[in-house]
Amino acid sequence: MAALSRAAAAAADASDPLASYRDRFVHSDARIYLDGNSLGRLPIATRDRLTALTAEWGERLVGGWPEWIDAPTRTGDLIAQVIGAGPGEVLVCDSTTVNLFKLVGAALDARGGGARGGAGGGRGTGGALVTDRGNFPTDRYVLEGIAAQRGLDLRLFDGEPDAATLPCGHGDVVVLSQVGYRSGALADLPALQAAARERGATLIWDLSHAAGVVPVDLREAGAELAVGCTYKYLNAGPGAPAYLYVAAGLHGELRSPIWGWFGQRDQFAMERDYDPEPDIRRYLAGTPPILGLAAVEEGVRLTAQAGIAALRAKSIRLTELLIGLHDAWLAPLGFELASPRVAQRRGSHVSLRHQRAWQITRALIERCDVVPDFRGPDSIRLGVAPLYTRHVDVWDALDRLRDLVERGEHEAVDATPGRVT
Amino acid sequence: MAALSRAAAAAADASDPLASYRDRFVHSDARIYLDGNSLGRLPIATRDRLTALTAEWGERLVGGWPEWIDAPTRTGDLIAQVIGAGPGEVLVCDSTTVNLFKLVGAALDARGGGARGGAGGGRGTGGALVTDRGNFPTDRYVLEGIAAQRGLDLRLFDGEPDAATLPCGHGDVVVLSQVGYRSGALADLPALQAAARERGATLIWDLSHAAGVVPVDLREAGAELAVGCTYKYLNAGPGAPAYLYVAAGLHGELRSPIWGWFGQRDQFAMERDYDPEPDIRRYLAGTPPILGLAAVEEGVRLTAQAGIAALRAKSIRLTELLIGLHDAWLAPLGFELASPRVAQRRGSHVSLRHQRAWQITRALIERCDVVPDFRGPDSIRLGVAPLYTRHVDVWDALDRLRDLVERGEHEAVDATPGRVT
Numbered sequence: 001m002a003a004l005s006r007a008a009a010a011a012a013d014a015s016d017p018l019a020s021y022r023d024r025f026v027h028s029d030a031r032i033y034l035d036g037n038s039l040g041r042l043p044i045a046t047r048d049r050l051t052a053l054t055a056e057w058g059e060r061l062v063g064g065w066p067e068w069i070d071a072p073t074r075t076g077d078l079i080a081q082v083i084g085a086g087p088g089e090v091l092v093c094d095s096t097t098v099n100l101f102k103l104v105g106a107a108l109d110a111r112g113g114g115a116r117g118g119a120g121g122g123r124g125t126g127g128a129l130v131t132d133r134g135n136f137p138t139d140r141y142v143l144e145g146i147a148a149q150r151g152l153d154l155r156l157f158d159g160e161p162d163a164a165t166l167p168c169g170h171g172d173v174v175v176l177s178q179v180g181y182r183s184g185a186l187a188d189l190p191a192l193q194a195a196a197r198e199r200g201a202t203l204i205w206d207l208s209h210a211a212g213v214v215p216v217d218l219r220e221a222g223a224e225l226a227v228g229c230t231y232k233y234l235n236a237g238p239g240a241p242a243y244l245y246v247a248a249g250l251h252g253e254l255r256s257p258i259w260g261w262f263g264q265r266d267q268f269a270m271e272r273d274y275d276p277e278p279d280i281r282r283y284l285a286g287t288p289p290i291l292g293l294a295a296v297e298e299g300v301r302l303t304a305q306a307g308i309a310a311l312r313a314k315s316i317r318l319t320e321l322l323i324g325l326h327d328a329w330l331a332p333l334g335f336e337l338a339s340p341r342v343a344q345r346r347g348s349h350v351s352l353r354h355q356r357a358w359q360i361t362r363a364l365i366e367r368c369d370v371v372p373d374f375r376g377p378d379s380i381r382l383g384v385a386p387l388y389t390r391h392v393d394v395w396d397a398l399d400r401l402r403d404l405v406e407r408g409e410h411e412a413v414d415a416t417p418g419r420v421t
Numbered sequence: 422m423a424a425l426s427r428a429a430a431a432a433a434d435a436s437d438p439l440a441s442y443r444d445r446f447v448h449s450d451a452r453i454y455l456d457g458n459s460l461g462r463l464p465i466a467t468r469d470r471l472t473a474l475t476a477e478w479g480e481r482l483v484g485g486w487p488e489w490i491d492a493p494t495r496t497g498d499l500i501a502q503v504i505g506a507g508p509g510e511v512l513v514c515d516s517t518t519v520n521l522f523k524l525v526g527a528a529l530d531a532r533g534g535g536a537r538g539g540a541g542g543g544r545g546t547g548g549a550l551v552t553d554r555g556n557f558p559t560d561r562y563v564l565e566g567i568a569a570q571r572g573l574d575l576r577l578f579d580g581e582p583d584a585a586t587l588p589c590g591h592g593d594v595v596v597l598s599q600v601g602y603r604s605g606a607l608a609d610l611p612a613l614q615a616a617a618r619e620r621g622a623t624l625i626w627d628l629s630h631a632a633g634v635v636p637v638d639l640r641e642a643g644a645e646l647a648v649g650c651t652y653k654y655l656n657a658g659p660g661a662p663a664y665l666y667v668a669a670g671l672h673g674e675l676r677s678p679i680w681g682w683f684g685q686r687d688q689f690a691m692e693r694d695y696d697p698e699p700d701i702r703r704y705l706a707g708t709p710p711i712l713g714l715a716a717v718e719e720g721v722r723l724t725a726q727a728g729i730a731a732l733r734a735k736s737i738r739l740t741e742l743l744i745g746l747h748d749a750w751l752a753p754l755g756f757e758l759a760s761p762r763v764a765q766r767r768g769s770h771v772s773l774r775h776q777r778a779w780q781i782t783r784a785l786i787e788r789c790d791v792v793p794d795f796r797g798p799d800s801i802r803l804g805v806a807p808l809y810t811r812h813v814d815v816w817d818a819l820d821r822l823r824d825l826v827e828r829g830e831h832e833a834v835d836a837t838p839g840r841v842t
Contacts, residue, residue: 026479035483042479050712054471057658058447058463062456062792068659095707097681098519109570138682138707141695145680149530231708237478238489239710259566260518261559269797274562286516286559287652290659291471291712371483376690 004324006399009391012321018306018314022388025235032370032397037209037349037383040235046298053294064290071293072284078300079234079243082308083207083226084217089248091280092230092296093288096208096242097138098258099227100175102283103244104129104146105257107173107202107225127171128153130201132161136181139206143175163191170200178210179347182375184339186214186347190221197222205245208232212303213315213348213386224250233348233385235299241292244283251279260285306387314386315348318394322350322382325398333405338379349383351375356410358417360401363410368400376417425745427820430812433742439727439735443809446656453791453818458630458770458804461656467719474715485711492714493705499721500655500664503729504628504647505638510669512701513651513717514709517629517663518559519679520648521596523704524665525550525567526678528594528623528646548592549574551622553582557602560627564596584612591621599631600768603796605760607635607768611642618643626666629653633724634736634769634807645671654769654806656720662713665704672700681706727808735807736769739815743771743803746819754826759800770804772796777831779838781822784831789821797838 013019025041033041056064076090083090093099111127129143133156140156147154157167160183161176168174174196178187189205196203205226210216212233218226226245230236246254255276261267262284265275276282303311319339326337330352338351354360361374373381384394404410434440446462454462477485497511504511514520532548550564554577561577568575578588581604582597589595595617599608610626617624626647631637633654639647647666651657667675676697682688683705686696697703724732740760747758751773759772775781782795794802805815825831 026476028480031482033482039478039483039486041482042475047475047479050475051472054463054468054658055447057460058468059449061452061454061462062460062794063786064659065460094515094519095681097683097707098515098679101679101681101706105570136682137685137688137691141680141682141685144695145678149526149678229708237475237712238485239708239712239714241710242707257566257570258519258522259562260516260522261557261562262518264558264562267558270558271797274565285522286518286663287650287660289661289710289713291716292660292710295712365484373483376692 004328006392006395009321009395012317012391016314018310018386021302021306022390024302025388030369032393034382034384034389034393034397035371035373036385036389037232037381038373039231039238040233040299040385041388042237043235043298043302045301046235046237046295049294049298050291053291068290069288071290071297072288073281075293075297075300076243076280078297078304079211081304082216082300083211083245084219085245086219086248088280090243090245091283092241092243092293093284094242096206096227096229097142099242099244100139100142100204100206101146102256102258103204103225103227103246104142104173104175106254107204108146108150109257110254111171127169127173127201128155130155130157130168130172130174131176132157132159134180134182135175135177136206136208139175139177160185161187161192163188163195166192166195166199168196168199168201172201174201174203175206176203177206177208178216179214181209182379183351184347184349186210186340186345189216189223193221193223209347209349213311215308215312218245218247223247230296230299234296234303235387236292236296240295241289246280246283251282256283256285258285262286262288302387311386315384316343318384318386318389318391319343319346319348319350321391321394322384322398325395326352329398329402333402348386349381351379351381353378354380359410359413359415360405362413363404364401367409368404370397370400374417425749427813427816430742430816433738433812437735439731439807442723442727443811445723446809451790453814455803455805455810455814455818456792456794457806457810458653458802459794460652460659461654461720461806462809463658464656464719464723466722467656467658467716470715470719471712474712489711490709492711492718493709494702496714496718496721497664497701499718499725500632502725503637503721504632504666505640506666507640507669509701511664511666512704513662513664513714514705515663517627517648517650518563520663520665521560521563521625521627522567523677523679524625524646524648524667525563525594525596527675528625529567529571530678531675532592548590548594548622549576551576551578551589551593551595552597553578553580555601555603556596556598557627557629560596560598581606582608582613584609584616587613587616587620589617589620589622593622595622595624596627597624598627598629599637600635602630603800604772605768605770607631607761607766610637610644614642614644630768630770634732636729636733639666639668644668651717651720655717655724656808657713657717658720661716662710667701667704672703677704677706679706683707683709723808732807736805737764739805739807739810739812740764740767740769740771742812742815743805743819746816747773750819750823754823769807770802772800772802774799775801780831780834780836781826783834784825785822788830789825791818791821795838
C-alpha cells in the first residue's frame with residue numbers, strides 16, 4: 001500500500017486511468033458519497049436518456065413498441081459483458097426477488113424427470129433449499145417461502161460460504177451471494193460452483209453486491225443460474241429492473257414458474273396455449289418497464305466501457321487505503337474491521353463495527369457531509385464505487401470520521417436506530 | 422344519439438366538461454390516436470415529474486428513500502379512488518402478470534385450513550382454476566402454469582362471463598376481466614361477484630381494460646381480489662408498474678407466495694425470519710421501481726381529478742358516435758361490429774371485424790394518420806380515451822377509414838400480419 005498521506009491519495013487520483021468517469025455522473029454538492037453499494041449515482045447519460053425516452057413515449061406512443069420490445073435482451077447482453085456471460089444468456093426484468101423466485105422454482109421443477117429427466121438423469125427429487133444465514137434477507141425469504149409452499153427443508157448454515165464445507169447434496173438448490181451484503185466478503189465463485197456440481201446440487205448466484213466491481217466469469221466457472229440488481233454499482237436508479245442469467249445449455253430444459261404473455265412464443269397470436277420462447281425470453285412475465293430498462297442500459301454501458309479489470313484494480317486500491325486508515329486512526333477509537341483484510345477475499349465495500357455505529361452513521365451524514373450506511377446492530381458500511389469515488393474521498397471521509405469520534409460529537413445523536421435504507 | 426354531422430361532433434366537444442384535460446397531455450403532431458386502450462398518452466405533469474425525480478435521485482441519492490419508500494401504498498391509495506377501494510387496499514408493484522400470480526397463489530394457499538382455516542371454514546380444498554377462453558393471454562397463461570405446477574384442473578369456458586352460468590364451485594379460483602380486451606364487453610361485476618360468492622369460489626378481477634373509463638366499485642360489490650395495469654387509460658407509460666387490490670378483511674388471512682424483503686415487517690432488522698407486514702405491503706416483493714411509480718401517480722391523479730362518472734359519460738358518448746358512424750358508413754363496406762351495441766355492456770374500446778383488418782390497420786396508420794390497433798385474426802380495435810379523445814377525432818378517424826376502404830387503398834399493403842403491439 002502507498003504511504004498514508006493526503007498528498008499520496010491525491011497523486012493516486014491524478015494517475016487514475018478511470019478518473020474521467022467521475023465527470024460522467026451528476027454531483028450536486030460536495031458530499032462524500034460512500035453508499036454506492038446501496039444506490040449508485042445518477043449518470044448524466046441516464047438523465048438525458050430518460051428525458052429523450054419520455055419524449056419518445058409522448059411522440060411515438062404505441063408505435064414505439066417495436067423498438068422498445070427488445071430492451072430486456074439488448075440490455076441483458078450488455079450486462080453479460082460485465083458478468084462473464086454470453087449473448088442471449090442474460091435478461092433484464094422484474095426485481096431480484098421475483099427473478100430469484102423464478103429461478104429457484106425453475107430449478108426445482110426440473111429436478112428428477114420431467115423436463116430435466118433426459119440423458120444425464122436429472123437432479124434427483126429429494127433435497128433441500130440451502131443458503132447461509134448471513135445471506136441477504138430477500139434471498140432467505142424467497143427460499144423460506146418456497147420451502148414452506150413445497151414442503152422442503154430449508155438449510156441455513158453459519159459462516160461465509162466455503163467450497164470445502166458447503167452443506168449440500170444431490171437435488172438441493174443452493175443460493176449464495178458472491179459478495180456478502182454485510183461483510184463485503186467475496187466468495188470463491190469457481191470453487192463453490194465446482195463443489196455444488198460435484199455434489200449434484202443446483203447453485204444460484206446473487207451478484208447484487210458484486211456486479212460492476214469484482215470480476216465475475218459465469219461461463220468460465222460453469223455457473224448455471226444467477227440473479228442480481230442494477231441499482232448499486234451498475235447505477236440504474238432506485239428500484240430499477242433486475243436481471244437473471246440462465247446458461248444457454250439450460251434454456252430448453254428449465255422454465256419459469258410464472259407463465260406470462262411476454263414469455264410466450266409468437267406473443268401476439270393470442271389464442272394459443274402457453275408455449276414459451278425457446279430462449280432466455282421465456283423468463284419474461286409481464287410488460288417490460290421501458291423507462292427502467294433504459295436507465296439500466298445507460299448505467300451498465302459505463303461499467304462495460306470502463307472494464308471490470310480496471311474497476312477492480314481501483315476498487316482494491318481504494319479499499320486498501322480505507323483499511324490502512326482504519327488501522328492507523330480508527331482501531332484505537334474502538335472500531336473493528338468486519339470485512340476480510342485480504343483484498344482477494346473482499347468486494348468493494350468495507351464494514352466497520354463500533355458500539356455506537358448508529359449514532360456515528362447519523363453524525364457522519366448530518367455533520368460531516370459523508371454518506372455511509374448503517375446495518376444493525378453495529379455495522380457502518382463504507383462502499384467505494386470505482387467509477388466515481390476518489391482516493392481523496394476515502395481520505396477525507398475517514399479523516400472526518402476520526403475527528404468526529406475523537407471529539408465525541410456522535411454522542412449527541414439519539415441512540416435509537418430509526419428507519420434506514 | 423346526437424345527429425350524425427361533424428358540426429354536431431364539434432359542438433359536443435365545445436360543451437365537453439372534460440375538454441380542458443386534453444391540454445394536460447403531450448400532443449406532438451396531428452395524428453388521431455385511438456389506441457389509448459393499449460398505451461395511454463404522456464401527461465405533461467408526468468414528463469415534468471420524471472425530470473424532477475431523476476434530478477432528485479442525483480441530488481438526494483440514498484437519502485431519497487425515506488420519502489420514496491411509501492410510493493407503492495401512496496399511489497395505491499390514489500388508484501383506490503378510481504376503482505372503489507378503500508385506503509390501504511391497493512398496492513402498486515410488479516407487473517399485472519406477477520401480481521395475478523401472487524393473488525392466485527395466495528387464494529389457493531388459503532384454501533381449507535392453514536391461514537384460511539379459522540371461523541368460517543375456509544374455502545375448501547378441491548376445486549379448479551377457472552377463466553374464459555377469451556380472457557387476456559397473460560391471465561390464461563398464469564392460470565395454466567399454476568394449474569400445471571399444483572396439479573389442478575384448468576377450466577376454460579366459452580363466451581362472455583355471465584353470472585347465471587359462471588362455471589365454478591366451492592374452492593375454485595376464478596379470474597375474469599371486467600372489460601374484455603378483444604370485444605370491449607363490460608362484465609356485470611357485482612352480479613358475477615355475487616355468483617362466485619354464492620358458489621364458494623374466490624374471484625380475482627383483472628381491471629386492466631376497465632380502470633379509468635368505467636365505474637368500478639370493488640367494495641360495494643364485495644370484491645375480494647383484483648389486479649390491473651396502469652399504462653392504458655391510467656396513462657402511466659410503457660411497462661409502468663401494475664397494481665393489486667386485496668380487500669382489507671383478507672389482509673391477515675392471505676399472503677403472497679413470493680416472500681421478499683419489502684413485504685417484511687420491520688424490514689431493516691435484517692436478521693429475522695420472514696414475518697410479513699400485517700397490511701397490503703405484505704404483497705411487496707423486491708425494491709419498488711421509483712420512476713415508474715411516479716409516472717403512475719401522475720397519470721392516475723388526472724383520472725381521479727376528472728372523476729369516473731364524467732369520464733364514463735364522455736366515453737359512452739364517444740363510443741355511441743363511433744358505432745353510429747360504423748353503422749352508417751362502414752357496415753356497407755364489409756365491417757361488422759364485434760363489441761356490444763348496448764352502452765351499458767361496453768367498455769371504452771370498440772372492435773370492428775373485417776376480412777382485411779390487418780391491411781386496413783396498417784393503411785390507417787401509414788396513410789391516414791389514424792392509430793388503431795389490430796388483434797388477429799380479423800379485428801381492428803378503436804379505443805377512445807375520454808381524457809383526451811375528442812368527438813371530432815372519432816368523426817375524422819371514421820371518415821378517413823371509410824374513404825380508405827372505399828378507394829381500396831388498403832389493398833396495396835402486404836397481407837401478411839407482422840409484429841403488432
